[in-house]
Amino acid sequence: MLLARLLGAAIGGGSLDLVTADGRRRRLGPAGVPALTLWLHDPGVARDLLMNPRLRFGEAYMDGRLSIKGGTIYDMLSLLMTDSTVQGALGRVLETLSPALRRLQQHNPMQRSRRNVEHHYDLSRRFYELFLDRDMQYSCAYFADPAMTLDEAQEAKKRHIAAKLLLVPGMRVLDIGCGWGGMALYLARTTGARVTGITLSSEQLAVARERAEAAGLSDRVTFELRDYRELAASNTERFDRIVSVGMFEHVGLPHYRAYFDAVRALLTENGVALLHSIGRLDGPGATNPWMRKYIFPGGYSPALSEVLPVVESSGLLSTDVEILRLHYAETLRHWRNRFEARRDEARALYDERFCRMWEFYLAGAELSFRTQGHMVFQIQLARSLGAVPLVRDYMVHAERELALAASPPVHGARSTESAI
Template sequence: MLLVRLLAAAKGDGTLNLVTVDGKRHRIGSGPPKLTLRLHDHAVVRDLLINPRLHFGEAYMDGRLSIEGGTIYDLLSMLMSGSEVQGALGRAVEALSPILRRAQQYNPMRRSRQNVEHHYNLSREFYELFLDRDMQYSCAYFSEPDMSLDDAQEAKKRHIAAKLLLVPGMRVLDIGCGWGGMALYLARHTGARVTGITLSSEQFEVAKQRAEAAGLSDRVTFELRDYREFAGTHPAAFDRIVSVGMFEHVGMPHYRNYFDAVRDMLNEEGVALIHSIGRLDGPASTNPWIRKYIFPGGYSPALSEVLPVIERCGLLATDLEILRMHYAETLHHWRARFKARREKAKALYDERFCRMWEFYLAGAELSFRLQGHMVFQIQLARSLSAVPLKRDYMLNAERELASTVTDLPGQTPFSVEATMP
C-alpha cells in the first residue's frame, strides 16, 4: 500500500498502526505500536498520496482521520522527526518553489490587510483563552529556567527594550503593534512616545482601549495603517523603530520596500529592532496548510534572504541574536492553555475550528523542536556611531528594567488557573 510506504518514510522513532476505512490494519515499524491512525473515508488515502502536507491537516480538521492512544501532537512528533515526504502534487510544487514563493507572498496593501484580518481579527475573547495577560502573540524569552509564560513575555519586552537604547522623550514606531502591549511597555518603562500601526481593526480597537485604561493616551497612539503608506508621510520621524512578529507577513517581493521604509523613517542616529521567525536550514516554502488556513501570504525567511536586502538598502546590521528553542517553549504554554479552555473556544467558534488550532499549535511547536525554525532579532542603524562598541549596555538595561514595577493598569487580566503552566 502506497500510503503505508509514505508514512514509513516520514516516521521517525516508534511504531504506528494504520487502520483503513475497511478495517484493515497495517503496522508501520517493528516494535509495539505507540499510536493508531484511523482513516474514516476512502478519499483520505487518495488525498494524502497527492499532497500530504496540505490534506493531512484538512483531514484532521474535518474528522476524516483520528488518533488513538495519543494526541495530534504525539502523531505529528512521530511523523515530523522522520524524513520530509512529498506527495505527487507536493513534489511538483516544490520543484516550482522559487517561482511560486514570490507569487504566494505577493502582498500589496489590499491583500496584506485581508491576510491580517484572516488571522488577527478573531475575537479578543479567543486570544485571551491562551495568551499571557499582556496578550503578547509572539515568541517569549525564557531567560531563566521554569519561567511562567507571563514572566517570559515580560522578559521578552525587556530584552527588546534594552536593545533599543531608549531615553525619555524618544519617538518610537511600533510596526505591527498587535494589541499594543509592546508600545505600552516602552512608554510606561522608558518614557518614550510611541506610535503603533496595525492592519487589524480588532487589534487597533483593543490597543486604543488599553492605552486609555493605562492613562497613556498622551504618550501612545495607534493608527490603522500599512507601513508603506505610513512611511511616505513620516520621513526621518523616529528615533527608534521596533517590529515584533510582523516581518513574517511582509513577503519576499516586498523586503526591499520594508527595509527602505525602515531606513527612511529613522533619523540619522536612529536604531531599529526587527524580531521575526526564521529558518536555520536555508530558504524553503511555507507549509501549504499553514498558508491556506493560518497565515495566508506569510513566510519565515532564512537570514540569507534577509541580510542581502538590508545591505542593499543602506542599513547597518549592528547586532544579531538567534533565539533557538524559545518559541517552542512559548507554543508549549499556548497549547496547554488552549487545551485547558478548549470548550470555551468551541463555544466561541466550533469543533472544526478547535481541531484546526490544535493542529496549528502542535505543528508549530514541533517545527521549532524538530525542523529548523528559530527566531532572530536584528538590530539596525543608519550610523556606525548609533550604538555602543560593546554589548554590555543590553544586559545593564535589562537589569534596570527588571527592577521596575510591571503590574500596572492597561495590562489585560488573564484568569487561567494558577496551576496552568
C-alpha cells in the same frame, strides 16, 4: 499499500498502527513497541494523503475524516514530522515549482496584506485571551530562566527588546505591527518614550486604544490603522527608534526591499531599529501549504541569508544579531496547553472544526521549532556606525535596570495564568 510506504518513511524509528476505512490494520514500525493508531474514516483520505500529505493531513484532521487513538495530534505530528522530506505525488511537483510559486504566494501589496491580517488577527479578543499571557503578547517569549511562567517570559521578552533600543524619556518610537498594544504600552510606561503603533487589524486597533485609555497612557501612545508603506510614503515624520515584533513574517520576500527602505526613511540619522522575526536555520524554504492556506496566508519565515543582503542594499547597518532557538517552542508549548485547558470555551466561541484547526496549528508550529529548523532572530539596525555602544554590555545593564524597576500589573488585559 502505497500510503503505508509513505507514512513508514515519515515515522523513522517510531511505530504506527494504520487502520483504513475498510477496517484493515497495518503496523508500521517495529512490533512490541507502543504505537499510536491512525484511523482513516473516509476511503478518500488515503488518496488525498498520497497526493499532498502536507496539506491534506491537516484538512482531514479538521474535518474529522481521520482520528488518533492512544495519543494527541501533537503526539502524532511528533511521530510524522521526523522526516520533513515526505511530500506525496503532488507535493513533489509543487516542491520543484517552489521558487516560482514563492514569489506569487508572497506577493503582498497593501490591500492583500490587510486581507491576510484580517484572516488571522481579527478573531475575537476573547478567543486570544483563552491562551495568551495577560499582556496578550502573540510572539515568541524569552525564557531567561526555563522555570519562568508564560507571563514572566513575555515580560522578559519586552525587557530584552527594550534594552536593545537604548531608550531615554521623550524619544519617539514607531511600533510596526503593534498587535494589541502591549509592547508600545510597555515602552511608554517603563522608559518614558512616546510611541506610535500601527496595525492592519481593526480588532487589534480597538483593543490597543482601549488599553491605552485604561492605562492612562493615551497622551504618550497612539495607535493607527496603517501600512508601513503608507507611513513611509507620507514622509512627514521620523522616529528615534523603530521596533517590529512578529510582523516581518507577513511581509513576503518580494517586499523586503520596500520594508527596509521604509525603515530607513522613517528612522532618524542616529536612530536604532529592532526587528524580531521567525526565521529558518537551514536556509531558504517554503511555507507549509496547510499553514499558508488556513493560518497565515501570504506568510513566510525567512533564512537570514534572504534578509541580510536586503538590509545591506538598503543602506541600513546590522549592528547586532541574536538567534533565539527553542524559545518559541517553549512559548507554543504554553499556548498549546492553555488552549487545551480551555478548549470548551473556544468551541463555544467558534465550533469543533475551528478547535481542531487550532490544535493542529499549535502542535505543528511547536514541532517546527523543535525538529525542523525554525528559530527566531533579532536584528538591531542603525543608519550610522556610532548609533550604539562598541560592546554589548549596555544591553545586560539596561535589562537588569528594567527588571529592578519591575513594571506594575498590566492594565486593560485580564490575567490568564491560572489557565495553565
